[in-house]
Amino acid sequence: MTEAVLNIEGAVCAPPLTHNEQIVMGHGAGGRMSHQLIQKAFLSAFENPALGAGDDAARLESGFHESLAISTDCHVVFPLFFPGGDIGRLAVCGTVNDVAMLGATPLYLTAGFILEEGLPMETLQRVVASMKAAAGEAGVQIVAGDTKVVQRGKADGLYITTAGVGVIVPNLTIGGAQAKPGDMILLSGSIGDHGIAVLDARGELGFQSTVESDVAPLNHLIDAMLNASKRLHVMRDPTRGGLATTLNEIATQSNVGILLKEETIPVRREVAAACEMLGFDPLYIANEGKLVAIVAREDAEAVLRAMRATRYGEEAVVIGEVTAEPPGRVLVRTTLGSTRIVDMLAGEMLPRIC
Amino acid sequence: MTEAVLNIEGAVCAPPLTHNEQIVMGHGAGGRMSHQLIQKAFLSAFENPALGAGDDAARLESGFHESLAISTDCHVVFPLFFPGGDIGRLAVCGTVNDVAMLGATPLYLTAGFILEEGLPMETLQRVVASMKAAAGEAGVQIVAGDTKVVQRGKADGLYITTAGVGVIVPNLTIGGAQAKPGDMILLSGSIGDHGIAVLDARGELGFQSTVESDVAPLNHLIDAMLNASKRLHVMRDPTRGGLATTLNEIATQSNVGILLKEETIPVRREVAAACEMLGFDPLYIANEGKLVAIVAREDAEAVLRAMRATRYGEEAVVIGEVTAEPPGRVLVRTTLGSTRIVDMLAGEMLPRIC
Numbered sequence: 001m002t003e004a005v006l007n008i009e010g011a012v013c014a015p016p017l018t019h020n021e022q023i024v025m026g027h028g029a030g031g032r033m034s035h036q037l038i039q040k041a042f043l044s045a046f047e048n049p050a051l052g053a054g055d056d057a058a059r060l061e062s063g064f065h066e067s068l069a070i071s072t073d074c075h076v077v078f079p080l081f082f083p084g085g086d087i088g089r090l091a092v093c094g095t096v097n098d099v100a101m102l103g104a105t106p107l108y109l110t111a112g113f114i115l116e117e118g119l120p121m122e123t124l125q126r127v128v129a130s131m132k133a134a135a136g137e138a139g140v141q142i143v144a145g146d147t148k149v150v151q152r153g154k155a156d157g158l159y160i161t162t163a164g165v166g167v168i169v170p171n172l173t174i175g176g177a178q179a180k181p182g183d184m185i186l187l188s189g190s191i192g193d194h195g196i197a198v199l200d201a202r203g204e205l206g207f208q209s210t211v212e213s214d215v216a217p218l219n220h221l222i223d224a225m226l227n228a229s230k231r232l233h234v235m236r237d238p239t240r241g242g243l244a245t246t247l248n249e250i251a252t253q254s255n256v257g258i259l260l261k262e263e264t265i266p267v268r269r270e271v272a273a274a275c276e277m278l279g280f281d282p283l284y285i286a287n288e289g290k291l292v293a294i295v296a297r298e299d300a301e302a303v304l305r306a307m308r309a310t311r312y313g314e315e316a317v318v319i320g321e322v323t324a325e326p327p328g329r330v331l332v333r334t335t336l337g338s339t340r341i342v343d344m345l346a347g348e349m350l351p352r353i354c
Numbered sequence: 355m356t357e358a359v360l361n362i363e364g365a366v367c368a369p370p371l372t373h374n375e376q377i378v379m380g381h382g383a384g385g386r387m388s389h390q391l392i393q394k395a396f397l398s399a400f401e402n403p404a405l406g407a408g409d410d411a412a413r414l415e416s417g418f419h420e421s422l423a424i425s426t427d428c429h430v431v432f433p434l435f436f437p438g439g440d441i442g443r444l445a446v447c448g449t450v451n452d453v454a455m456l457g458a459t460p461l462y463l464t465a466g467f468i469l470e471e472g473l474p475m476e477t478l479q480r481v482v483a484s485m486k487a488a489a490g491e492a493g494v495q496i497v498a499g500d501t502k503v504v505q506r507g508k509a510d511g512l513y514i515t516t517a518g519v520g521v522i523v524p525n526l527t528i529g530g531a532q533a534k535p536g537d538m539i540l541l542s543g544s545i546g547d548h549g550i551a552v553l554d555a556r557g558e559l560g561f562q563s564t565v566e567s568d569v570a571p572l573n574h575l576i577d578a579m580l581n582a583s584k585r586l587h588v589m590r591d592p593t594r595g596g597l598a599t600t601l602n603e604i605a606t607q608s609n610v611g612i613l614l615k616e617e618t619i620p621v622r623r624e625v626a627a628a629c630e631m632l633g634f635d636p637l638y639i640a641n642e643g644k645l646v647a648i649v650a651r652e653d654a655e656a657v658l659r660a661m662r663a664t665r666y667g668e669e670a671v672v673i674g675e676v677t678a679e680p681p682g683r684v685l686v687r688t689t690l691g692s693t694r695i696v697d698m699l700a701g702e703m704l705p706r707i708c
Contacts, residue, residue: 020474020475020476021474021475022471022472022473022474022475023469023470023471023472023473023474023475023478023503024471024472024503025471025503025505026503027469027501027503028469028501028502028503028504029503034501037501038499038501040475041475041478041479041482042482042499042501045479045482045483045485045486046482046485046486046489046495046496046499058462058464058497058498068462068519070462070464070497070498070519071464071498072464072465072466072498072499072500072515072517073466073500074466074467074468074500074501074502074515075502076468076502076504076508108412108422108424110412110424110425110426110517111426112426112427112428112466112515112517113428114428114430114468114513114515115377115381115382116377117376117377117378117379118376118377118378119376119377120374120375120376120377121374121375121376121377121394121395122374124377124395125395125399128395128396128399128400129399131399131400132399132400135400141400142400143412143424144412144424144425144426144517145392145396145400145426146426146427146428146515147381147382147388147391147392147396147428148382148428148429148430148513148706148708149377149378149379149380149381149382149383149705150382150430150510150513150706151379151705151706153507154430154509154510155508155509156504156508159468159502159504159513161426161428161466161468161500161515161517163426163464163466163498163517165422165424165519351503351505352502352504352505354502
């Protein structure tokens with residue numbers, strides 16, 4: 001009765017890796033290089049019966065009343081504390097969100113800590129307190145943990161890996177392969193806040209900023225959306241690689257086109273200014289408290305209303321639609337009326353953003 | 355319906371941490387300092403309804419047909435490859451074993467990789483191949499993963515954090531608090547092999563050794579034991595901190611005494627020689643493919659027979675018994691007839707052993 005889908009975040013096909021290749025920072029950036037690494041190093045080895053669904057969590061049937069959703073995330077953000085959040089809140093929300101994106105109710109988390117010798121105990125306690133608060137907000141329990149210590153210089157303060165287990169609402173199939181031409185694309189709020197807040201904490205902005213990370217648990221927002229529609233096809237949080245990479249993943253998995261209207265995508269003024277100065281495109285900047293949803297056209301209005309009634313969906317908008325052509329491609333119609341292709345993030349843009 | 359027990363490996367009571375305290379290597383060694391860290395930094399924050407069972411995995415009731423067991427382990431062993439195993443095999447077996455120690459059938463694993471920039475791809479592929487083989491041997495599926503990359507010098511090649519989910523056989527209550535006076539204590543084979551094999555790989559032995567790590571998945575051994583007896587009270591794998599620390603944990607959790615016969619505890623000749631030279635006590639050396647079981651006296655013989663019929667239990671022996679007095683203490687009767695107290699490992703002995 002056990003059947004599992006292999007799930008390593010955002011896997012797509014990729015050319016073979018060359019010999020003598022080494023890990024470089026771009027392999028961790030969530031874009032095309034990450035996908036290639038996953039494809040070559042992991043997917044081929046850990047091949048499971050129902051292969052490569054490529055969603056943020058694995059859907060498991062195992063003779064339970066309910067199906068399980070399971071996910072894991074490593075967190076290596078630098079610095080540990082940034083405007084609006086810290087590595088602890090990130091570690092809880094990241095995994096809660098990945099489980100919830102399958103339409104599952106997250107219940108339990110595990111937390112593994114790799115600590116660097118010399119880490120102040122007070123820092124660890126602040127991080128743990130933040131995890132506790134985030135878990136309380138999400139309504140999940142942290143039920144198992146482990147701690148290892150490595151020598152000075154062999155880590156960067158601390159790293160946290162969380163795993164999450166949830167139950168999937170029966171008869172619900174939400175996943176990256178479910179987008180259909182005609183569906184509407186909804187976004188829960190402004191993009192780029194998390195990435196810019198972390199850059200600010202690193203002192204890399206070069207000006208005063210009030211941007212705060214959006215890091216938040218989205219499971220209650222998703223509950224509201226599920227109550228509003230039975231035709232939610234895809235939900236995903238555009239983290240590493242940003243909205244552009246997430247939509248490219250979905251376009252590939254569903255073999256559909258995606259057409260966005262540029263002027264509908266909300267970007268805070270300060271985030272846009274920072275991106276312009278630094279030469280970044282906000283479409284590629286990481287978010288940690290946003291989701292993109294692909295919904296049957298006739299339910300889009302109801303879902304949008306439900307989103308706007310929740311704390312983390314107040315600024316939800318429609319940003320585009322799913323098309324039959326060109327399959328696997330994301331296009332943006334600019335304010336000038338032209339259309340450009342938006343590709344997946346290629347290599348490294350912002351390392352250690354989560 | 356959801357009820358969870360907090361589970362952070364081997365938690366016991368501990369004095370308060372002092373202000374300005376920093377993380378030191380001993381906090382990761384699995385002994386008394388690790389327990390203090392867990393108690394102060396984690397248990398107080400992540401307090402759950404049924405507090406601090408302190409087993410290797412969490413037992414969860416959540417409205418499923420079966421109860422779930424969930425566990426997690428970080429792996430930072432140095433070097434990555436050692437006689438008899440590698441970090442990949444360790445990461446799979448460690449979590450499989452923690453789930454199985456609750457009398458659960460491990461089904462699914464997640465794997466989170468923190469990779470250091472510059473890691474040869476071939477190294478990663480060898481580790482992943484080893485994980486695949488170990489997962490196949492254990493009969494579990496790796497269903498979710500994540501990969502992060504940190505800059506050169508910010509990790510030591512790679513770290514792997516695995517989490518595991520299993521189903522608990524109904525009506526079975528196995529845990530560290532279940533030992534009863536009169537129970538017999540069984541050990542599945544020789545102790546100290548893993549720790550000495552890793553020291554050998556580091557070139558720290560100073561002589562030629564043929565000792566191999568015992569790293570192995572023990573779930574099939576446990577299946578055989580469960581078939582032989584319904585009165586298995588405790589099972590645990592004596593990893594970091596060794597047999598002495600594991601038995602101290604159990605004595606504390608069950609509030610019983612434990613009396614061992616020194617000459618019955620199997621130690622390979624080379625392991626004993628290495629320990630003598632280096633000033634180590636094999637009772638404190640880590641194992642990664644051994645388990646200690648506490649069984650009702652009348653079933654001990656049947657369980658021992660069942661263990662010896664399996665690959666990883668061929669050398670199983672009875673090493674002692676549970677006593678009413680002195681509660682919380684582990685005593686060893688030496689070959690000379692004297693009795694000594696065996697305390698928990700205090701701080702650091704062998705860092706980065708798993």
